[in-house]
Amino acid sequence: MSWYATAIQILLIGRANGAIIALVALGYTLVYGIIELINFAHGDVFMLGTMISLTIVTWVPSLMGLRRASQMPTELIPILLLVALLASMIGCALLNMAIERLAYRPLRRAPRLAPLISAIGVSFILVNIGLHWKGASPVDFPNMHPSVSLDIFRDVLGINTQIFFTVKDLLVMLLAVPLMLALNLFVTRTRLGKAMRATAQDREAAAMMGININQTIALTFLLGGALAGAAGLISGMYNNSAWFFQGFRGGLMAFTAAVLGGIGNIYGAFMGGLLIGVVAATSDFLLDPRWTQAVVFGMLILILVFRPTGLLGESTPERA
């Protein structure tokens, strides 16, 4: 493989994983932005998103008396995908909102360490739910249709190249990018989205303007959870696996991405996600996949030491 083919391949893989990381990172950054809490349970919400999707993808075909989703009529596959996506997004959104209500809101006036410990506790609970639900070993996440493994260059376009770019890779982007654009539109254009930004910048001033703070925080968790749910489905589909412990690694990668971009900054989380995806893919290809976590977390340490505000972190003072 020539060096530029390798580079393109790394970018393509990195971008797909990066999109998944970015979706999860957005949840970290939204929540941090609004209540300055690192929601350690967020990675595990993402894991449960994969579990919910997996359940839908295996359960619906079994209702029709089939063994696998790929045996279903082709025209039903997009519907199955959509149902799994919605179930995962709604499930994770409600779960995340419930977590905020039960584990964080009662501690809102407590010292900052208290909700952090509470978050770690919630993380353990969710991991154990995942363990109980799907067992200790990684579970196969079946392809919904054989065509998702087709290579776009060779099988669809007939171009002879060594670069792999499957329909699945494309699907990741087709699902992730519209969600990110929708989030961006929501926070910049809608009344509630603007209220979210105002609350993130100055909670008390927002309350003085008539913004319902509890409702706005709940909405933030709802959105973060929905994005994690979508990421859960996409990750299961892309990696063909679901594992109760995937939220730990995935969560840490996404957290690193959020910090890299500047925690609290939505564009930062998006960029950080893509960047971490590419760095991880580079390390997978050129070093060894076993080194990837060390590389990513080494980066986290470097960022925290040399640029703790992240790439797009705000350096302007909050109050003049």
Next chain:
Amino acid sequence: MATLDVQNVHTYYGNIHALRSVSLTVQDGEIVTLIGSNGAGKSTTLRTISGILQPREGRILLDGQPINRLAAHEIVERGVCQVPEGRRIFSRMTILENLEMGAFARKDRAAIQDDLARVFDLFPRLKERIGQKGGTLSGGEQQMLAIGRAMMAQPKVLLLDEPSMGLAPILVETIFQTVQEINRQGVTVLLVEQNALMALQVADRGYVLETGAIVLDDSAANLRENETVQKAYLGIE
């Protein structure tokens, strides 16, 4: 019946007894000022009225209806809006977005547009910078934005917390003229100020707060002539 009626309010920060049985009234259409030194409890009084703090004892009535158990956003919906100390505009949002946030609790779109025009009449400078981020404004402009933002809530009662803080004297003059103009348009004003001289010039009545308790209340004219007030707050020996 007073528009705003604060009755024997006690407010605590943890164990610190910040307000000790504060009572004050503001009649419809008045400008009432609350003066006192640093830490006397002026801001605490406003923050208790606007629902940011909950009084442990006492009642706060708006047009005879108790509001002291309501959340801050519900109090805004009833027509009490506060311009916070230090302005606290949303610095990463544009001027227009800041003003929109002021109107958050309202649903009447057409009237919101009218009020936007009214705020721009009051502060033409804001209109020139409508798309600029709040954080890029000067201190005086930020104060204008903070007042404009609160006006967007269409308040019956406007609570102003130290609007002159950190501003050049000429701007202080402008801000106080604006407060009088807003009052002429029918908004009742409760004004907290360290600049007692200015406050007593625009106000109808005043209260003097010392270590969490009201020690004096009178018409603004009488307070200006009062020897203790002159010594303690007006710098006249």
